[in-house]
Amino acid sequence: MDKFESKGQRLMALALLGWILFNYPILALFNRSGMLFGIPILYAYLFAVWGLLIALMAWVVEKR
Amino acid sequence: MLHGWVIVATSFAYLGLLFAIAYYADKRADAGRSIIASPYIYSLSLGVYATAWTFYGSVGRAASDGIGFLPIYIGPTLMIALWWVVMRKIIRISKQNRITSLADFIASRYGKSALLGGIVTIIAVVGVIPYISLQLKAVSNSFIILLQYPEIIMPAKVSVMPVLQDTAFWVAVILSGFTIAFGTRNLDVAEHHQGMVADHRAKTDFVAFVQHLLKQVYATARRIHLVMDNLNTHFRKCFEEVLGVKKANALLRRVIFHYTPKHASWLNMAEIEIGILDRQCLDRRLPDQATIITEVNAWQSRRNTEQRGIEWKFTRQDADTKMARHYVS
Numbered sequence: 346m347d348k349f350e351s352k353g354q355r356l357m358a359l360a361l362l363g364w365i366l367f368n369y370p371i372l373a374l375f376n377r378s379g380m381l382f383g384i385p386i387l388y389a390y391l392f393a394v395w396g397l398l399i400a401l402m403a404w405v406v407e408k409r
Numbered sequence: 410m411l412h413g414w415v416i417v418a419t420s421f422a423y424l425g426l427l428f429a430i431a432y433y434a435d436k437r438a439d440a441g442r443s444i445i446a447s448p449y450i451y452s453l454s455l456g457v458y459a460t461a462w463t464f465y466g467s468v469g470r471a472a473s474d475g476i477g478f479l480p481i482y483i484g485p486t487l488m489i490a491l492w493w494v495v496m497r498k499i500i501r502i503s504k505q506n507r508i509t510s511l512a513d514f515i516a517s518r519y520g521k522s523a524l525l526g527g528i529v530t531i532i533a534v535v536g537v538i539p540y541i542s543l544q545l546k547a548v549s550n551s552f553i554i555l556l557q558y559p560e561i562i563m564p565a566k567v568s569v570m571p572v573l574q575d576t577a578f579w580v581a582v583i584l585s586g587f588t589i590a591f592g593t594r595n596l597d598v599a600e601h602h603q604g605m606v607a608d609h610r611a612k613t614d615f616v617a618f619v620q621h622l623l624k625q626v627y628a629t630a631r632r633i634h635l636v637m638d639n640l641n642t643h644f645r646k647c648f649e650e651v652l653g654v655k656k657a658n659a660l661l662r663r664v665i666f667h668y669t670p671k672h673a674s675w676l677n678m679a680e681i682e683i684g685i686l687d688r689q690c691l692d693r694r695l696p697d698q699a700t701i702i703t704e705v706n707a708w709q710s711r712r713n714t715e716q717r718g719i720e721w722k723f724t725r726q727d728a729d730t731k732m733a734r735h736y737v738s
Contacts (some may be wrong), residue, residue, distance in 0.1 A: 353494040360490035367483055387476060395483055402490055 355405045363398045367391070417553050424587065458485065461541070461547040545584075603621035615642040616651040623660065636667045638674040678719060685712075 365371060375390040382389070413504030439443050440483070461469075467668050470478035508514045553564045553576070572578050619635070623738060627633055637643040645666070648657035669676050690708040696699045729736075 346696060356490045356493045360487050363483075363487045367487070383454070391476065391483070395486065398486065398490070406493075 352405060353406065359398060359401055359405065363394070366394050366398075412555060416552060424583070426588075428458065433504075459527040460544055461551075462543045465547050465550070466543075545580055548580045552576045552580075612642050612647050613651055616648055619648075619664075620660065623663065632665050634667055635664055636669065636676075638669045638676045639671050643668075681719065 360391050371386075372390075377386060379386045435442050439682075442718065445454065465480070467478045477609060502508070502517075503514060506513075506517050508517060510530075512526045512529040515529050519525055550564050554561070558618050623633060641647070643666075645657065645661065648661060687707070688709060690704055691701075
């Protein structure tokens with residue numbers, strides 16, 4: 346498979362992963378009281394996954 | 410207490426800075442060294458997504474629903490992952506069909522329907538009006554709030570004032586000036602009608618080429634036989650269109666046209682060979698004419714010693730079976 350195409354497919358998989366992680370069943374797991382380093386768990390989860398997705402995208406795009 | 414003119418002067422200074430950057434970027438783009446070609450500047454420039462209203466809207470949502478402000482940022486982030494596939498395709502289609510607006514794009518996807526294009530335009534215009542008014546409201550409210558500083562006084566929910574005293578009106582005037590200066594300046598007639606222009610060019614180019622051939626290369630020849638395939642520019646009609654009937658007749662007096670068979674032009678073989686030359690030899694950067702000549706000669710002699718022919722998919726046997734009933738036995 347062409348390298349360009351495989352990048353596209355990996356990025357699509359990432360978008361799908363993000364869609365799953367940011368939606369109902371999984372998101373609901375983190376919707377509870379409690380703090381992580383002084384940050385509410387839901388917020389910490391959302392921002393962590395957000396950052397992780399951006400990092401993964403950068404990795405997929407920049408990888409040779 | 411901030412004076413009105415301080416706020417206005419600061420805003421204008423900021424706008425001037427934006428103008429300067431836009432001007433600089435334009436200059437660089439003209440020189441072929443676009444600053445947007447940097448991935449970092451491109452990514453940062455995506456910030457135009459966040460408008461004046463984002464300042465109030467996002468902060469407001471964060472204040473009223475907490476996490477509720479986040480989806481409008483996470484959504485685009487997920488979409489950006491699809492750009493590699495989706496955006497590239499959209500850009501390719503737009504470039505191929507010379508599409509510059511969303512309405513044209515959607516219309517062209519559904520059989521170039523003018524009605525559909527019109528509907529999309531109307532929906533887009535109607536849909537964007539409330540959003541534009543929110544932007545203007547955001548700017549004018551900021552102005553009113555800043556005027557009261559250090560006291561924080563929210564503007565009244567409904568304030569009726571004459572149009573000429575409404576900050577939003579003046580903001581609209583300034584912003585539309587900005588848009589006219591930088592947004593529509595690149596309106597290029599040729600760009601939008603390149604298809605038409607390119608077709609016209611092909612005809613004039615061909616006529617100019619034949620003129621050169623007849624008047625310079627074969628100026629003294631009594632008869633000139635032009636062997637051509639059936640491309641639309643290769644006909645007497647094309648000369649008449651470009652030069653006018655009289656001049657065309659005078660020019661073509663010595664010329665006899667010969668056309669290759671419509672569905673079996675042997676000129677295609679020559680064109681295939683030129684295509685291979687392009688792919689195998691010319692499809693890279695060659696710095697000067699001398700290099701091009703030596704490279705093409707090298708390719709040509711290699712090609713000739715290899716004795717490469719064309720591998721026909723349609724063989725004699727195929728022809729015999731397929732056309733047997735046309736043969737006279």
